[in-house]
Amino acid sequence: MKGPFMYRHEVSLAAVVVCTLLAGCDTSHDEQQETSSSMPHVVTTDIQEGIEKHIEEQTRLGGGYFSVSFEGEQLHLKLVRVHTEYLANLGPRRHFACVDLASIDGDVYDVDFFLAGDPGAMTVTETTVHKINGQPRYVWKQKRDKTWRRYPVEKAPPGLLGVVSGRDEFKFLYRATLPQMSEAARMWIPLPGSDAFQTVDVESMEAPGQREILQEHGHGNRVLFLKLGPEDSGKVVELRLRVRRLEKGVYEAQQPVDGQYLEPERLIPDNETFRSIAEEVVEGKEGDLVRARALYDHVIDRMRYMKYGPGWGRGDAVYACDTRTGNCSDFHSYFIALCRAVGIPARFAIGAAIPSERNDGGIDGYHCWAEFYTDGRWWPVDISEADKCSRLSTYYFGHHPANRIELSRGRDLVLEQGPASGPINFLAYPVLEIGGKPAKVKVEFSFKRHKSTAKL
Structure with missing residues (x-):
């Protein structure tokens, strides 16, 4: 091709x-x-x-x-x-x-x-x-x-620092290459949906084996589910998407029901350590917005963006708290744990950041971010990007740029035909099980910006 x-x-x-x-x-x-x-x-x-x-x-x-x-x-x-x-x-x-x-x-x-x-x-x-x-x-x-x-x-300018304001439009290619498989296998891939800030059209879908679209009801995700066999070894799964995306600011929403975004998750637990840290950070501060900003600044001050050694990249709030390092998943899991510890609903999302300084080519893996809820509105934040560039720290408290795609939302995703290993931690890269055991898949993201929003 x-x-x-x-x-x-x-x-x-x-x-x-x-x-x-x-x-x-x-x-x-x-x-x-x-x-x-x-x-x-x-x-x-x-x-x-x-x-x-x-x-x-x-x-x-x-x-x-x-x-x-x-x-x-x-x-x-x-x-x-x-x-x-x-x-x-x-x-x-x-x-x-x-x-x-x-x-x-x-x-x-x-x-x-x-x-x-x-x-x-x-x-x-x-x-x-x-x-x-x-x-x-x-x-x-x-x-x-x-x-x-x-x-x-x-x-x-912000456009050279990863920020496209207003709107963006691009084609996004999700490509996964299957490994050698000696027995029956199953695979789960995110199918990004549309919302008020993102419109996604599937232009083509190429996948071996038997396919089915599953609904994940906890967070509203759609998942491509494949049943595979040894004959599918080395084959490629390809999703070609057309994405129209708006810059996301603070937006109105109904109150989360049943404390959904206050409940602990496997790697974002509720424990005394998080409560103690969060309460110390927000002491003397009135209102959830002020308190959330204090927690946001605390994460930036405490953590270093570092993808090195074992343990990073799982969105493990305890790991982030203990090592004070990690990638975007670790930064935002720590922030979410602190927010929930003082009663501020917060949630996780994952996708990819589309380069702002060029109009096509490869993408450096997944990116993730968070939102917190107060006074009838969700506030988007991106703390790991704010940590990389301090002059954008105010922007990333309340904004997500237009140049990204959200692949899925939430943690501990449960599906009726889910993995034998249990709920999916988060879903950006494919989850593959061969004979019921986890296996790795080679995955590549790339894009081509539409001429209407091209920057050159």
Whole structure:
């Protein structure tokens, strides 16, 4: 299959990344001739192999650590992951890679690498630290000619910091590749729905096996349920969606019934620790809105955005409280636990954030957020994004930008034909069981923004 969503296989100059320090991405006539006639064909797997080989060699020479010069010091780091969604061919024998590397203290550095050369013989020409624990030191701005330039964070408009205001429209591809299966299997995938802020049309659905649409009644989710067999090994599940999304602000809603959003969940428990912390934070503060803002600020001050080591990414409020680190799921689970501990209803949602600085390509996994209820209104918050960029902390208390898609809402999802492992913690990536045992699925998200809302 070809088309704009085949981002991970072949990347053109329009794909993702950067030219600031390469004097632009324009090539001469002679270089274009070489590109078309004698240059080896480069795909993203070639770039991934090139950067992984470089890091492996330098780590061996560094006694088990990869060294990066940063602000007059030498950082000693270990590889966490290569961002495959950002690998890019910049032109003749010029390439880009973005890699997460972690220090022994647990800080995660997002490092940009520029490479030169052919497949199997690439060398790194420049290395720069882009983010520290998710906080950017600079951003990239794509120009009309599809090249990219560095932009100072302090001068960057919200559109370069992940925020599309007003409305956004895009096509979203959800793609899951099944592993080898030796016996009967079952899989559950979120089917995003429409509401006052999001309209989703399913343009196509390709899935092997027997399919059924299940209703999850606790939070109103729809789920694609597949019964699979060994003959489906290696096959692909693909959902192509057209999404029209509005920026979400504070909105009116009926009072949650029966204390639904005050009840504990498996990984968001109600215990004395959360009550003690929350009561101390809100002491002397009047009204749930003021108290919720105090809890919001407390989470930002207490936690570090860090995806490293065991335990992160499960939305475990106890883990977040104890380690004071985690990703978006951990940030918001901790916030929800604190809100509920002082009687403020709060709930969880998960989906994907659509890049604001470009109009197509890969998406860096799921993203999640929360809402709390007071005075007849739901207030959207995104604390992990506020933590990454302090100048947007006020915006993210009461807003979610238009450039995202909500895949599902809630925790501990119960289905009539649910997994043998029990309620689903949260549903963004597929849940697969082979012979009743959990198994991993390779999943990819990508998008293409509609021309009516394109930013270039």
